Structures are given as C-alpha cells and as structure tokens.
Amino acid sequence: MVLRLLSKQGTSTPEFRLAIIAIVVFLAMAALSPDRFLSSQNIISMAFQFPEFAILALAMTITMMTGGIDLSVVGVANLTAVISALILVNFAGADATGAVALLWLFAALGVAVCVGALAGLFNGILVARLGLPPILATLGSGLVFTGIAVAMTGGSAVMGFPDVVAWIGNAQLLLVPVPLVIFVLLAAALHVILTKTSFGLKATMYGANPLAALFAAIDINKLLIRVYVISGVLSSVAGMVVMSRANSAKADYGSSYLLLAVLIAVLGGVNPYGGYGRVMGVVLAVLSMQFLSSGLNMLQVSNFARELIWGALLIFVMVVNTTDWSRFGKARSGH
C-alpha cells in the first residue's frame, strides 16, 4: 500500500491526499500543544475513542461502494446494544463473575451479531427485492430499529452489567486498546473482502455500473442483500463497543455518529455514487478526524466549533476531490 501510494500514479489518489492531510493535522496539533497532544496518555485515549465510529464508517463504506447508503447504522448499533444489554442484565446480573459471566457475555455478543445480521437482511430485502431507494429504505428501517429499542426500554438506559463486559471497550491487549484491535481486524477483513474476493469485485462493479453488472450475469439481489448484512453486522459490533465503553445501552446513543460515519466515508475518498472506495482511505480519514478532534479539544475549542470544522472539512475535501472526478461533471448532480 505504502509503495503504491508513493508511485507516480499513487500521488493523485484521494488516499495520498488524505495521508498528507492526516500528517499535516497531526503535525499541526503536535506543534500547537506538543506536551499534551504527544503524551502517551492522549495517544492511548485517542485509540480508545475512534474505533466505535470508525466501525460505523466501515459499514457505511461497503454500502456506498454499491451506490447505496446505510442511514440505519446507528439504529442497528443501539438496537443490538439494548438487546444484549437486556440479556446481560436479566440473565447474568451485575454480580455474575467468572465462567458464568463470560458465558452470558458470549451469548449476548452472539445474539447481537445475529440481530445485526437480521437487521441488515431486512435492509437488503427492502433495497434488493422491493427496489426501495437505499436512502429511504434505511431511513425508515433506522427509525423502526431505534423505535423498537425505545419501546423495549421505555427510553431509559439499561445498566448493571457483569464486570467482564467492560473488557471489550476498556481493556488493553499488550498495551493496545481492545476496541482498536477489533477495528483493525474488521478493517483488514473488509479490505480483503473488497479487493481479494469475487464478491468484492462484483460489489465494486455493481456500484460503478449497475446495468453492466446485470448484463454480466451478476445475481444483484443476492449481492445487495449480502452487502447490507455485512453493514448490519459491522454496526452491531460498533454497538457492542459503545455498550461496553458506556457500560450501559440506550436507544438514542450516538445520534451524531450517523453524520460522522457518512462524513468519514466520503472524506476517505469513497464515491457516494458507488464504484470506488478503499479501506485505507477510510482509516486515514478516521485518523485525521480523531487528531483534529483531540487536538481541538486540547486547545479548548468548544464542541460546536468542532462540528463547524468537520462540516467545513467535508466540503473542502469534496471540492478538492471533484477536480479529479471530471466524469461526474456530466452526471446528474442530485442523488
């Protein structure tokens, strides 16, 4: 990857520009508050913070590759978190320890991933079989998932987990935070799926030109359903990380993560019309956002200004990227 980025062709890719942006942001923040930004404490705390929305951005990436979008990622994450939280609270309880707690944790995780896959299957059927536009299908289903979580909890937070649950979000494996390990594994898996499997190639082809994909005898229904199932599973993993880090589950956690996930995917060079996207780009985008976010935090910039800067960064990167996307000048500007 690094070699490719340095080759002549590589310098014009969005990933190369992103790598520069990430480095510039890192250096700027390091220069502005060197002793605090570069402290090991800050580095570790950053590594704990970004995986949860980074995983959601991965889910967004794979749906955008096919020209779709998944607006239900946060809804799925919260629904799975609420369901596994209810399992943990009702069957294990806060006092459970040792093997019993571990067993229930695995059961809860298993159920969460299954619920995520089912939610993704539901989205996939809406998009593929019924032909709904992905924006509307996932907007509606996202409300349904959030709504089910609200109805199950009455809107209040679920808490009182066994202590092992906190391990997922707060422990370190050989000094590396567990959420980061989970993110790296998922990102690597998604990279392999998108670049090395026929499924990934077909998804990219479908995103680039749906009609050509149809004429190439690709089973589009099956393809889209699998894409949304993967997105649902990734969202459920993000839900587990959020649940563990917050040590509770609530139907309306992280509603700002939806914007953030779209933003990171687009910032990462994923083409929202489909057909192009690199996991590497998304990772670099996540890092830039986190450097920016932590750095601004140290400079005591308010959360509101951070929102302003994120939005401005999104539009800026899009303006820079479109200069290369000459073919979209001809395409319709709406979606």
Added chain:
Amino acid sequence: MNRLSLKNLATRNETLVAVVIVAFCLLATFSDPLFLSVTTLTDLMRASVVIGILAVAAMMVLISGGIDVSFTAIAVFAMYSTTVLTLAVMPDMPWYFIFAISIGIGACLGAINGFFVVICRLPTLIVTLGTLSVFRGFLLTFIGSQRISALPPEMRGFSRMMIARGTTEAGSFYAIPWAVAALVIVVLLTLFILHKTMLGRSIFAIGGSLESARRIGINVRGAQFFVYCYVGALAGLAGIIHGAMGRMADPFSLVGLELSVIAAVVLGGARLIGGYGTLTGTLLGVSLIVLVENSLIVVGIPSTWQFVTIGLLILLGTGLPAWQAKRAAAKSA
C-alpha cells in the same frame, strides 16, 4: 380511460396517505369521541405550520432531483441571528421587517448550498450534510448558545395575532393563529411557481433528466440555484415563525427534525430520483406525520412506539410504489 385513471388514483401515494389519515381519525374518534373537534383540528393546524413550510421547501429540492438536509440548520440560524440582531439594533422593529430579515438570511445561506451544488457540482446530500454542521456549528460558536426568552415585542405580538378564536359548545378553547396564513401563502406561491411559470417547468424537467433539460436549452444552473435560495428563504420563514410561536429563540431547536420532514414529503409521493412531487401529497404527508406525533396515544398505541410507526409508514409509503414499479418493469420486460 376511466378505469385507467381510477387505477392510477388507487395506486397513488396521495390516496394511500389519505386513506390512512381517515382510518386514523375514525379509530381515534372511536376510542375518544372528543377527538373530532375544532380544538383538535386547530391544535394540529398550529403544530403543522412550521413542519409544513419546511416540507414544501424539501419537496422543491426533491422535485429538482436533489436532497437537502440542511434546511433545519438554516431555519434555526436565521431565527436566532435575526432575534439577536433585532434585539441589538432595534428591538421595536415591526414584525414584517423581522420576518424579512430572517427570510433574507435564510436565502443567503441557501445560496451557499446553491454555490456548492451548482458551481462546484458536489452531490447534494454531501453538501447539505456538510453545511448542516457548518451552519449549526457557526451559530452555536459565534452567535450564541443561550436560549432567549425575552423576544422583541413585535415577535411576541405576532404570536398573539389570531384569525379566529373562541370557545366550542363543549367549552374547550380554540384559536387559529395568523401563522397558519403563512403556510397557505407559501403553498399558493409554490403552486404558482411550480405550475404557472417556466421556472417551475424547468425544475420538473431538471429533476426528470438533467441532461435532457440542458439539451432543450433550459438554464439548469439558474434554476438549481433558485431552488436552493428559495428553500433557504422558506426555511428562514419557518424558523422565525417557530421562534415567534414558541415565544423563545432556542438555538438547539429544529435541528434533528429534517428526517421527519423529508419522511413527510416522501410519504406524499415525491420521488427521490426527482421530477415528481405534488403539494397535495406533501400536505397530506405532513398531516399524517403530525397526527402520528401528536395523537398516537389516542388510538391506543403507546407513544414509545412513535418511531416504529413513522418508520413503518415510510417503508410502506415508499415500498408499495417501488414494488409496483418493479413488478410493472418485470412484466414489460
């Protein structure tokens, strides 16, 4: 021919939404006879003014083939900054000046969206997602993040101006504020622009097919730019009405409403791919969303199920036509 149009009527979104609304009202009246009253009607009318104006704006963008999610941020930005400005410069400003300032600010912010969409040719969803956070972030960082309840007197005065008020025979109070007239004016103006001017025909044409519109000589850029400015202006109006009626300038309000508004428009049959949308449908969609948000409890569904209900309505409202279209395409192939 007659059968064809009847069938057409039966499969239209407007009909479906109207049937759901009637069914909802029948059920509600059945469980609470007091539901069908002047008071309920005027309450729902009040509740639908702001969301109605925003929905007309959102419909306009959908017809032109784009999507705008930043209009709530524009609305709250225009409302709050107008209030701050009025209080600082001339607190006694007449309400129509205050409204004009807010509409103007809204139109300027809409023009920013228009610039990125028309000149830079960025995808509309991405642009407006970005400007949503930029506008809101700018408002909260540089203009203020405190709620203002001491509004200019003329703004409070506006909220007390009533078209009609009185007490029903059952003894309950009702009132129709002038804000409702604003919604009527917006609907009539939009109706005029969309169906009686070349500009309106161009907007439909662009939504139908951008390339075809360009080739028949339509000023695509001008029309698109107008759409975003118009949406901004309507958002500015909706925002200031929201502030005046709520008697408070709250910089945290409105944002978050955008998906419900788009849901209302889409329920009313406007298509995301552009080129199609009706005001009747949009208003019906708004009525349904407002009904669900305010009166779900009357038909015996706990209000915790509100999200599920709206979500299912969106899926049903968009799924049925999409599925029919897919079946029709499969038949003809």
